[in-house]
Amino acid sequence: xxSTALHVVTGKGGTGKTTVAVALALALxxxxxxxxxxxxxxxxxxxxxxxxxxxxxxxxxVASGLDGGEVFALAIDAExxxxxxxxxxxxxxxxxxxxxxxxxxxxxxxxxPGVRDVLLTGKVYEIARRRGEKKDTGPQYDAIVIDAPxxxxxxxxxxxxxxxAGLAKVGPIRRQSDAVTAMMRSGSTRxxxxxxxxxxxxxxxxxxxxxxxxxxxxxxxxxxxxxxGGLLDAATAAAVTDGTLDAAAVxxxxxxxxxxxxxxxxxxxxxxxxxxxxALQAAQRALLTDSPAQTAELPLLDGVDLGSLLDLAxxxxxxxxx
Amino acid sequence: MTNKSRTAPASGRPRSQARVVASRDAAGNLDVDALxxxxxxxxxxxxxxxxxxxxxxxxALAMRAADAGRRVCVLTIDPARRLAQSMGxxxxxxxxxxxxxxxxxxxxxxxxMLDMKRTFDEVxxxxxxxxxxxxxxxxxxxxxxxxxxxxxQEYMAMEKLGQLHAQDEWDLIxxxxxxxxxxxxxxxxxxxxxxxxxxxxxxxxxxxxxxxxRLLSAGFGMVTGAIxxxxxxxxxxxxxxxxxxxxxxxxxxxxxxxATYALLQAPGTAFLVVASPEPAAMREASxxxxxxxxxxxxxxxxxxxxxxxxxxxxxxxxxxxxxxxRLREAGGPESQVAELLDVHVxxxxxxxxxxxxxxxxxxxHPGVPQVPVTALSTDVHDLKGLRKVxxxxxx
Numbered sequence: 001x002x003s004t005a006l007h008v009v010t011g012k013g014g015t016g017k018t019t020v021a022v023a024l025a026l027a028l029x030x031x032x033x034x035x036x037x038x039x040x041x042x043x044x045x046x047x048x049x050x051x052x053x054x055x056x057x058x059x060x061x062v063a064s065g066l067d068g069g070e071v072f073a074l075a076i077d078a079e080x081x082x083x084x085x086x087x088x089x090x091x092x093x094x095x096x097x098x099x100x101x102x103x104x105x106x107x108x109x110x111x112x113p114g115v116r117d118v119l120l121t122g123k124v125y126e127i128a129r130r131r132g133e134k135k136d137t138g139p140q141y142d143a144i145v146i147d148a149p150x151x152x153x154x155x156x157x158x159x160x161x162x163x164x165a166g167l168a169k170v171g172p173i174r175r176q177s178d179a180v181t182a183m184m185r186s187g188s189t190r191x192x193x194x195x196x197x198x199x200x201x202x203x204x205x206x207x208x209x210x211x212x213x214x215x216x217x218x219x220x221x222x223x224x225x226x227x228x229g230g231l232l233d234a235a236t237a238a239a240v241t242d243g244t245l246d247a248a249a250v251x252x253x254x255x256x257x258x259x260x261x262x263x264x265x266x267x268x269x270x271x272x273x274x275x276x277x278x279a280l281q282a283a284q285r286a287l288l289t290d291s292p293a294q295t296a297e298l299p300l301l302d303g304v305d306l307g308s309l310l311d312l313a314x315x316x317x318x319x320x321x322x
Numbered sequence: 323m324t325n326k327s328r329t330a331p332a333s334g335r336p337r338s339q340a341r342v343v344a345s346r347d348a349a350g351n352l353d354v355d356a357l358x359x360x361x362x363x364x365x366x367x368x369x370x371x372x373x374x375x376x377x378x379x380x381x382a383l384a385m386r387a388a389d390a391g392r393r394v395c396v397l398t399i400d401p402a403r404r405l406a407q408s409m410g411x412x413x414x415x416x417x418x419x420x421x422x423x424x425x426x427x428x429x430x431x432x433x434x435m436l437d438m439k440r441t442f443d444e445v446x447x448x449x450x451x452x453x454x455x456x457x458x459x460x461x462x463x464x465x466x467x468x469x470x471x472x473x474x475q476e477y478m479a480m481e482k483l484g485q486l487h488a489q490d491e492w493d494l495i496x497x498x499x500x501x502x503x504x505x506x507x508x509x510x511x512x513x514x515x516x517x518x519x520x521x522x523x524x525x526x527x528x529x530x531x532x533x534x535x536r537l538l539s540a541g542f543g544m545v546t547g548a549i550x551x552x553x554x555x556x557x558x559x560x561x562x563x564x565x566x567x568x569x570x571x572x573x574x575x576x577x578x579x580x581a582t583y584a585l586l587q588a589p590g591t592a593f594l595v596v597a598s599p600e601p602a603a604m605r606e607a608s609x610x611x612x613x614x615x616x617x618x619x620x621x622x623x624x625x626x627x628x629x630x631x632x633x634x635x636x637x638x639x640x641x642x643x644x645x646x647x648r649l650r651e652a653g654g655p656e657s658q659v660a661e662l663l664d665v666h667v668x669x670x671x672x673x674x675x676x677x678x679x680x681x682x683x684x685x686x687h688p689g690v691p692q693v694p695v696t697a698l699s700t701d702v703h704d705l706k707g708l709r710k711v712x713x714x715x716x717x
Contacts, residue, residue: 013372014603048605086548104548114466150372152400164466168557199701200402201373231665236658245658253659254637257645263636267662270633274665276699302671304601 029065
């Protein structure tokens with residue numbers, strides 16, 4: 001029986017992690033497939049992106065995938081996960097309420113170190129193990145995508161058993177966190193890192209890959225987002241660089257086209273700036289190419305709607321991420 | 323604890339009026355030079371979502387203030403390696419160090435990087451007897467709490483700010499804030515700590531240590547039973563030992579957390595919200611502004627980093643598009659000019675998109691001055707770069 005594929009999407013703030021997570025879910029939802037995309041930081045980023053009402057602690061169908069599969073979304077919060085967990089495994093209906101009254105829920109989800117992450121990832125674990133309605137139909141979801149915490153926190157988030165090791169040496173929380181960590185390290189999990197072609201995010205991505213590898217967590221793709229394509233071909237770039245296409249030459253063409261010839265200098269300067277930015281992008285891209293992870297690229301789009309998310313989904317599939 | 327920091331901005335929510343404390347320059351932009359020249363401003367807090375250049379903004383602002391004659395200390399949380407090195411922050415010793423080559427007219431710049439666990443340890447060491455401190459520092463629950471509790475970094479940043487302010491060695495402290503999971507966690511930190519310490523759970527855990535057995539109600543037995551079942555008995559006993567040892571420190575912690583919160587609200591503090599001109603970052607910025615207003619925190623304005631506004635409309639969008647098409651059809655050397663026109667079109671579109679984001683914010687928060695900071699082509703990792711950002715900040 002096949003198991004649920006787990007795709008964890010992390011990345012530095014501002015790189016478009018949530019956008020990539022949703023696009024990946026759309027890409028994974030091929031014909032007849034069911035995919036769940038979860039968020040764990042309470043930002044309601046998925047709902048804002050898809051322009052739907054804020055997500056509750058309940059799986060909701062939010063979109064159709066690339067070839068008509070179904071995409072569901074869920075916002076996981078630690079409080080709800082703990083109450084559900086207590087109810088499911090200990091039938092603590094009444095005691096659960098008492099725990100809440102005594103402030104224990106608050107304590108466990110905000111103060112007790114690591115417990116919050118065990119609860120968030122534990123919920124994903126529970127969903128990944130669910131079976132479909134008929135006995136031999138395989139897992140309820142073909143894939144789960146997590147819009148995970150940023151690169152700086154991802155290894156701790158996934159490596160929960162180390163996190164709680166200092167706290168709980170035995171007992172159910174320990175067993176639960178060991179099971180979660182085993183799932184995160186298994187062959188059905190991939191951790192993807194979203195970045196942009198700038199110095200700091202690329203450095204953080206390379207550090208993140210090293211951290212994940214030393215924690216034996218499986219690195220998937222580096223997804224380079226918001227890439228600006230080159231607009232000048234090789235001949236034009238050379239002409240701008242060596243000065244054969246100078247302000248006067250450009251100005252003359254502009255004038256014959258009925259525009260202001262003095263704008264020639266502006267266009268040449270802008271062309272030089274463009275080449276400089278392309279060169280910087282290329283240098284950062286080279287750093288990523290040297291890393292062991294495979295890379296995929298997504299272009300900078302003018303605004304994000306369902307159409308452009310599907311466009312990104314198609315590109316992720318073409319590049320083998322989905 | 324409060325949940326308000328966790329939820330996304332609700333567009334229909336009534337907005338509190340922001341307490342704006344800064345002035346605008348002739349062009350209507352936030353006047354950063356006036357802000358750092360104002361000697362009554364003693365603390366500037368830079369906040370914003372992750373990845374918008376908060377650390378660079380804090381460092382550049384501190385640098386410019388030092389060059390303008392102020393004695394400045396900048397508290398950074400997690401600077402990029404090369405920027406940290408350029409400021410001499412090569413070792414994490416949790417103490418401000420002078421930055422060579424910064425400051426003029428009697429001004430100076432000290433910089434430090436926050437070491438969260440060390441700050442926590444120092445608080446314990448300075449407020450407990452040596453035996454008790456050793457007991458706390460060795461407790462497994464304390465060790466986990468001080469190195470990984472989600473709010474510890476925020477709380478310790480505020481603790482450190484309070485300490486630096488009390489040292490009274492600087493006339494301006496610039497604070498970079500942690501890249502919080504959610505906006506303004508650091509504002510919630512004192513409240514969260516207080517509510518934890520005041521929580522019934524903690525009181526009940528303390529009760530056995532304090533004696534009166536009658537407090538041990540049947541309800542509490544059920545609760546500890548449940549915790550032992552879920553967490554394992556050893557966890558509860560660790561927590562209990564920790565709480566008992568920490569008991570005497572609680573009052574001091576809460577008091578200082580509340581004092582720092584009051585310091586942030588007081589005249590002499592100014593908040594700068596930092597953003598980049600992208601929808602998600604501007605949405606977060608809006609939320610920060612509303613949250614600061616809700617907490618009656620003094621707001622100086624919005625810094626919009628990495629703006630691509632250095633584009634002239636020497637050729638307007640429609641003309642550039644039409645001529646590019648014609649030249650491309652003609653082919654030959656003229657199609658090279660068409661490519662240059664494409665570059666110009668892309669720049670105009672980017673500038674227009676960013677301007678729309680900024681205008682949207684200005685409409686939602688008409689009283690909040692903004693200052694755009696033109697994008698540099700490379701990251702900043704030396705003092706020269708910081709000075710350049712400072713010049714751009716001051717427009």
